[in-house]
Structures are given as structure tokens and as C-alpha cells.
Amino acid sequence: MGANVKLFWVLSSFYFLSAIGYTFWGLVDPFHETVEWVGTPALALLGVMFAFIAFYLGRVHKAQGGELVEDLPDSTVDEGADLGFYSPWSWWPLALAFAIGLFFLGLAVGAWICFIGASFALVCVVGWVLEYYRGNFAR
Numbered sequence: 001m002g003a004n005v006k007l008f009w010v011l012s013s014f015y016f017l018s019a020i021g022y023t024f025w026g027l028v029d030p031f032h033e034t035v036e037w038v039g040t041p042a043l044a045l046l047g048v049m050f051a052f053i054a055f056y057l058g059r060v061h062k063a064q065g066g067e068l069v070e071d072l073p074d075s076t077v078d079e080g081a082d083l084g085f086y087s088p089w090s091w092w093p094l095a096l097a098f099a100i101g102l103f104f105l106g107l108a109v110g111a112w113i114c115f116i117g118a119s120f121a122l123v124c125v126v127g128w129v130l131e132y133y134r135g136n137f138a139r
Contacts, residue, residue: 001061001071004057008050087131092128098120102117102120103117
């Protein structure tokens with residue numbers, strides 16, 4: 001996680017410097033000579049966003065008390081393999097993708113379809129979360 005913190009600080013400083021350079025370039029350009037009010041705030045806000053992420057990850061890195069397996073230079077891939085779990089036979093992600101697609105179709109076509117898509121998405125999220133509490137795969 002230490003490498004991620006450094007990466008996000010580098011990205012934050014890059015976007016802040018880009019915002020300053022973009023503003024300077026807009027002011028020196030003989031055709032415009034004004035600040036362009038879309039690109040400058042967008043680049044500055046990207047810098048703020050990456051600074052927020054870097055600050056948060058830095059605080060989490062200090063609070064975790066030790067280095068993660070990914071941060072150790074002599075670790076192997078197998079040492080960090082038990083961090084997550086994925087169910088390859090689950091149909092819930094496909095159903096949830098269909099429900100979200102139905103919701104966005106409702107935004108484009110008719111608002112009444114949004115209610116059907118949102119209801120179906122709620123059922124799919126609950127089904128995906130509770131997949132391992134009942135049936136053949138209960139733990």
C-alpha cells in the first residue's frame with residue numbers, strides 16, 4: 001500500500017502542475033488571453049481528488065500496523081492469494097448487470113421501467129450477498 005500512496009501523491013502533484021501550466025498557457029496565448037474555465041478547474045479538481053485518495057490510503061497504511069504482503073520485496077504471489085473470494089458459478093452478477101441495464105434503459109425510455117430495474121437490482125444484490133447462507137453452498 002505504500003507504493004499506492006506514493007503513486008497517488010505523484011498523480012496529485014502532476015495534475016496540480018498541469019492545472020498551473022494550463023492556466024499559464026491560456027493566459028500567454030495571444031488569441032485568448034483569458035483563463036479557460038473548464039480545463040483549469042477540472043485539472044485542479046483531479047489533483048484534489050488524487051490528494052484525497054493519497055491522504056486516505058496513507059492514513060490506512062499507518063493504521064494497519066504492518067506491511068502488506070504486496071509491499072514486501074521478497075514476497076511471492078502465493079503469499080497474498082488468500083485475500084479474497086470469488087464464486088465462479090454464481091449467476092447473481094449477470095442478473096445484477098441486467099437489472100442495472102434495465103434501470104438505465106428506464107432513464108432513457110420511461111421512468112416506470114426504472115422502478116422495475118431498481119426492484120430487480122435490490123433482489124439481485126440481496127441474493128448475491130446471501131448466496132452462501134442457504135442451499136448447497138451454505139457455510
